[in-house]
Amino acid sequence: LACLSLSYSDQLAGSNQPGKQRNLNFTPLDNGYNVSLKCTSTILEKQEIFLADKDLTTLEWHYTEKAANTMLATHMDGNTLHLEGIFRNKEVHKTYDLSDKLWMQMGEFALSTFVLSSNQEIHYFAIGTGNNRGALELSEFTSTKVGDESLKVDGITYDCVKIHTVITKYAFIWTGISWYEKSSGKLIQYAVKGKEEARLVIDCN
Numbered sequence: 001l002a003c004l005s006l007s008y009s010d011q012l013a014g015s016n017q018p019g020k021q022r023n024l025n026f027t028p029l030d031n032g033y034n035v036s037l038k039c040t041s042t043i044l045e046k047q048e049i050f051l052a053d054k055d056l057t058t059l060e061w062h063y064t065e066k067a068a069n070t071m072l073a074t075h076m077d078g079n080t081l082h083l084e085g086i087f088r089n090k091e092v093h094k095t096y097d098l099s100d101k102l103w104m105q106m107g108e109f110a111l112s113t114f115v116l117s118s119n120q121e122i123h124y125f126a127i128g129t130g131n132n133r134g135a136l137e138l139s140e141f142t143s144t145k146v147g148d149e150s151l152k153v154d155g156i157t158y159d160c161v162k163i164h165t166v167i168t169k170y171a172f173i174w175t176g177i178s179w180y181e182k183s184s185g186k187l188i189q190y191a192v193k194g195k196e197e198a199r200l201v202i203d204c205n
Contacts, residue, residue: 006186007203010041020044022200024109032059035106050106055113058105063129074127076103083127087136096138101125104141108165108178111143112185115161120145123168140168151179151188153201158188 004026020041027034035050044067051060063072072085081096104110104124114122121144128134143165151160160179167174175193180186191199
């Protein structure tokens with residue numbers, strides 16, 4: 001990836017209401033990337049800053065969600081992941097064992113190198129930030145290439161690799177579906193199985 005700025009919007013079929021806007025910026029470093037991801041809508045704003053390795057695995061992660069009084073800082077020290085800060089009004093200090101694990105906190109935005117590789121499946125881990133039982137848990141995800149598909153967005157046709165992602169432990173509950181441009185590995189569209197009418201789509205303008 002070269003220095004790259006991408007914008008995405010959440011779209012709901014049949015709705016004229018503006019969805020969340022997500023702006024993603026990659027800045028190359030000597031040994032990886034500095035990545036910023038900002039998510040904004042009429043009711044929330046989230047900011048994430050990542051230090052990523054060349055394969056887009058995460059080395060550091062800073063997460064801010066002002067409306068939820070959340071500010072987290074996370075970094076790796078050897079095989080241990082350290083998280084500290086405020087999460088939904090509560091002070092938190094946690095450690096996670098990362099032995100033999102890939103930390104890919106950027107989720108669907110971190111799969112470009114996997115898309116461009118010959119591998120058919122990848123297993124990785126990310127920390128949950130939702131207001132649910134997975135909050136601040138280190139969960140394993142599995143992403144699998146399921147085929148090629150052409151996708152048309154704003155009149156532009158992309159030759160894509162289609163990927164299914166599941167929470168490994170709860171594969172029957174939730175499946176994320178993403179489409180990546182075959183030539184660049186760039187994320188073009190993302191949706192959740194069963195809720196395809198609401199999707200995240202790249203802004204082509």
